[in-house]
Amino acid sequence: MSEPSSLPVAFGDVLAAADRLRGVAVETPLLESDALNAMVGGRLLLKAEPLQRTGSFKFRGAYNAISVLRPPAVVAYSSGNHAQGVALAARLLGIPATIVMPDDAPRMKLEGTRALGAEVVTYDRWRESREAIGEAIAARTGAVLIRPYDDPLVIAGQGTLGLEMAEQAARRGAKLDAALVCSSGGGLVAGCAVALIHCLPGIAVYCVEPAGFDDHARSLAAGTRLANEPGAASFCDALLAPTPGEVTFPINRRLLQGGLVVTDAEVAEAIRLAFRHLKLVVEPGGAVALAAALSGKLDTQGRTIGVVLSGGNVDAALFARILAEAS
Incomplete structure (x- = not known):
């Protein structure tokens, strides 16, 4: 093919x-x-x-996207792996990051994201929309949304x-x-x-x-x-x-x-x-x-x-x- x-x-x-x-x-x-x-x-x-x-693997896509865009700040939503990838990529590039994560995400993923310097906003994955929360944060703060997969x-x-x-x-x-x-x-x-x-x-x-x-x-x-x-x-x-x-x-x-x-x-x-x-x-x-x-x-x-x-x-x-x- x-x-x-x-x-x-x-x-x-x-x-x-x-x-x-x-x-x-x-x-x-x-x-x-x-x-x-x-x-x-x-x-x-x-x-x-x-x-x-x-x-x-999530660090690969996060770093590629952020290094090209070089925004003033980033926001992402993730159950944990994209969260940590974005958090590290943003830290390496000197860019503030806010990550929207489910409150039932594995503890090591929550702790790992915070340890990389990102602000973590939790939500209920069964009752709330992470997409809506992320987009609202981006609209309010001017941060660029780094989507976990729907981004070339x-x-x-x-x-x-x-x-x-x-x-x-x-x-x-x-x-x-x-x-x-x-x-x-x-x-x-x-x-x-x-x-x-x-x-x-x-x-x-x-x-x-x-x-x-x-x-x-x-x-x-x-x-x-x-x-x-x-x-x-x-x-x-x-x-x-x-x-x-x-x-x-x-x-x-x-x-x-x-x-x-x-x-x-x-x-x-x-x-x-x-x-x-x-x-x-x-x-x-x-x-x-x-x-x-x-x-x-x-x-x-x-x-x-x-x-x-x-x-x-x-x-x-x-x-x-x-x-x-x-x-």
Whole structure:
């Protein structure tokens, strides 16, 4: 599948983002485990974004957007990873930041955002609109809103992960047959798809979501944006967007092969196996792509699959409970 020129983010935008991020973001390693490979009958190359600054891929897009815009102040809404990415990027660029976060966000994400110097405004995710709160703050203060995924600059920044994955795989002589990328609003998988398909024509890129929040998978199948049913629950707190983004979905509809869905139980097992075999702490939302590979949601037999581990910001108590529940 080729990269259409009419998309809101092109490969050149990802290259420009990579230039801005060079020496600022971490080029995270592409890990491999003989044990995990044996489990899937193929080869998994795992992009370790828990080792990125602020513990997730979100720093890439936040820094790219803010470094281009250079606004007097920024505001963002996030369950935690985009919050910390924006907070650090703003601090590095000397710009004040206000972050709107759900009051039930993991404590380490709330504390981490405050520790980076941002002002945190909390809200009830089930009764209030974070978008409305963020837009009101921007209108009142003159701050620029840095959206978590529906922004071409953010998407291009996230695409640097896919660019690195392609380059790192090539350096070790591996040809990726497919890539699995977690999805909430769809910014990471959109950026990665732009980069990977340009570098590796013919690669199949899939988004992965938790059960109950499979809006991308259903939207891709229907060809139009669909919302999640109210009342769904998942411990993948980073992946609870209600519907695909307005900017991201046209990209993903054109470039993705499809969407895969995993249960919380499958995600928990992926977290345990990542800890056991990679010695890596992965948060629930960051482990869905690995869960899809390990649970057979994609044919991995004899194939080489790129897998994004997108973040590692999980509260210690939850992580300990997941490890203790090993089957």
